[in-house]
Amino acid sequence: MSLLKLSEIVELSNQRNIPFWQVVLQEDMRERNVTKSESMKTMQSMFEAMKEADESYNPHLKSLSGLAGGDGEKLEKFRMKENRLVGDFLVQVMEKAVKMGESNACMRRIVAMPTAGSCGVIPAVLLTYKEQRNASMEKMIEALYVAGGIGEVIAASASISGAEGGCQAEIGSASAMAAGAVTYLENGDNEEIIHAAAFALKNMLGLTCDPVAGLVEVPCIKRNVSGAVNAVIASQMALAGVRSAIEPDEVIASMKRIGRLLPSCLRETGQDGLAITESAKKVEMRMSQ
Amino acid sequence: MNLFDIIGPVMVGPSSSHTAGAVKIGYVTRKLMGQPIASAKILLHGSFAATGKGHGTHFAIVAGLLGMKPDDVRIPKSVELAEEAGMKLEFGKIDLPERHPNSVELILEGVHGRKLTVIGESIGGSLINIASVDGLEANFSGEYPTLIVHNLDQPGHVAEVTSMLAHKSVNIATMQLYRASRGGNAVMVIECDQEIPEESINWLEHLEGVEKVTYYSPMEGDEEE
Numbered sequence: 001m002s003l004l005k006l007s008e009i010v011e012l013s014n015q016r017n018i019p020f021w022q023v024v025l026q027e028d029m030r031e032r033n034v035t036k037s038e039s040m041k042t043m044q045s046m047f048e049a050m051k052e053a054d055e056s057y058n059p060h061l062k063s064l065s066g067l068a069g070g071d072g073e074k075l076e077k078f079r080m081k082e083n084r085l086v087g088d089f090l091v092q093v094m095e096k097a098v099k100m101g102e103s104n105a106c107m108r109r110i111v112a113m114p115t116a117g118s119c120g121v122i123p124a125v126l127l128t129y130k131e132q133r134n135a136s137m138e139k140m141i142e143a144l145y146v147a148g149g150i151g152e153v154i155a156a157s158a159s160i161s162g163a164e165g166g167c168q169a170e171i172g173s174a175s176a177m178a179a180g181a182v183t184y185l186e187n188g189d190n191e192e193i194i195h196a197a198a199f200a201l202k203n204m205l206g207l208t209c210d211p212v213a214g215l216v217e218v219p220c221i222k223r224n225v226s227g228a229v230n231a232v233i234a235s236q237m238a239l240a241g242v243r244s245a246i247e248p249d250e251v252i253a254s255m256k257r258i259g260r261l262l263p264s265c266l267r268e269t270g271q272d273g274l275a276i277t278e279s280a281k282k283v284e285m286r287m288s289q
Numbered sequence: 290m291n292l293f294d295i296i297g298p299v300m301v302g303p304s305s306s307h308t309a310g311a312v313k314i315g316y317v318t319r320k321l322m323g324q325p326i327a328s329a330k331i332l333l334h335g336s337f338a339a340t341g342k343g344h345g346t347h348f349a350i351v352a353g354l355l356g357m358k359p360d361d362v363r364i365p366k367s368v369e370l371a372e373e374a375g376m377k378l379e380f381g382k383i384d385l386p387e388r389h390p391n392s393v394e395l396i397l398e399g400v401h402g403r404k405l406t407v408i409g410e411s412i413g414g415s416l417i418n419i420a421s422v423d424g425l426e427a428n429f430s431g432e433y434p435t436l437i438v439h440n441l442d443q444p445g446h447v448a449e450v451t452s453m454l455a456h457k458s459v460n461i462a463t464m465q466l467y468r469a470s471r472g473g474n475a476v477m478v479i480e481c482d483q484e485i486p487e488e489s490i491n492w493l494e495h496l497e498g499v500e501k502v503t504y505y506s507p508m509e510g511d512e513e514e
Contacts (some may be wrong), residue, residue: 042293
């Protein structure tokens with residue numbers, strides 16, 4: 001898309017006197033030459049696909065490597081316990097993030113948002129919100145436009161690829177998108193939306209992409225959890241009136257620079273980090289047999 | 290990248306490059322073949338060879354060769370389904386030094402005897418590049434209707450093809466020309482904004498000096514010949 005900055009979306013939103021999400025919608029209508037109802041129908045199908053992916057989680061599946069599967073069910077049982085430290089909202093966010101990450105690893109159908117490896121972050125936050133706050137479908141679709149707008153800006157002015165920018169570009173971007181979306185759902189204004197995104201991304205700067213055996217499993221699945229929970233706390237800070245000292249667009253620009261500075265051995269090449277540990281080597285050995 | 294490259298695509302996991310992109314390579318190749326595939330030799334290169342097993346790359350390519358798209362839930366079962374359909378499969382590794390790390394060479398034979406060799410690259414996200422067709426450079430994305438004409442390197446063939454396209458009101462998006470040697474085998478790869486009518490493809494096939502015409506249409510449906 002032609003918008004390279006979050007501040008541009010905010011400016012257009014103010015100029016045209018329309019909400020953040022509608023700027024993103026209008027941009028999509030222009031770019032793909034579609035009507036409003038066509039665009040919104042596609043967005044609704046994305047929401048439905050992620051809901052279906054969440055609901056069809058199967059705890060008995062294992063990934064081809066044997067590393068992933070079944071943890072979502074453990075968190076579901078944990079959610080039923082009394083005396084846990086985290087509240088009802090966050091514990092369900094954690095559960096849904098793991099479930100989606102595991103479904104992806106087990107070759108189930110998911111929605112890449114922005115990538116397959118980070119597919120659990122946004123659904124974990126939005127689906128939990130819909131269930132617990134009984135939000136309308138319209139609101140959820142609008143929130144996805146907010147997420148999409150933030151993601152498009154990051155993709156256009158930094159990166160959403162782990163090979164290019166490390167995990168900060170995948171889970172970090174997803175987290176920023178989810179943070180903006182849930183802030184919108186909680187009636188946050190434009191400034192709160194983009195500062196929530198800034199907090200979320202700042203907390204993930206520098207994160208490396210060093211998965212075991214090159215697979216989208218370890219540490220990716222659990223990192224979906226941290227990205228999702230991070231989105232919620234970032235949003236809460238912004239809604240509390242806390243503001244990022246660094247302008248949101250400057251945070252995105254920093255993410256891009258940091259991504260370039262990350263050595264390639266930590267950008268999805270399997271040459272260092274967690275990927276070369278004893279435990280990782282054992283997994284690789286087992287898989288080559 | 291548009292909005293639904295960010296919120297989407299809907300796909301079978303785990304990897305947009307090693308799974309979804311691999312399905313697309315198989316799918317585009319199946320469409321290029323224009324007939325069901327009887328046998329497929331699947332040779333993985335680079336990261337496809339190294340980590341393909343854990344990403345289900347094998348299943349993904351076979352699924353595409355069966356005509357499945359990246360969101361088809363039958364992808365993990367594709368090898369079984371291929372066996373049921375009588376498709377003979379052979380897997381191996383290959384070293385393609387000039388190619389993207391996520392590449393595969395597909396050596397295929399169709400049920401009506403057509404032979405086709407394709408090198409496909411999964412270049413990030415779920416975007417792909419068909420790098421070579423029957424040993425000659427190609428480089429197209431599978432996002433547009435694509436015409437591939439293998440001809441002898443003689444004057445006039447490009448003009449014949451482009452005037453046919455003009456006559457049918459088909460606009461050319463990109464066009465590439467390659468040749469193995471002067472006067473030898475040449476290939477033109479033309480990505481178009483509109484579909485090319487079937488009778489025009491047939492007409493091209495009968496031109497003197499044109500050796501093979503391959504057409505890829507991103508439209509739905511199976512164009513079995």
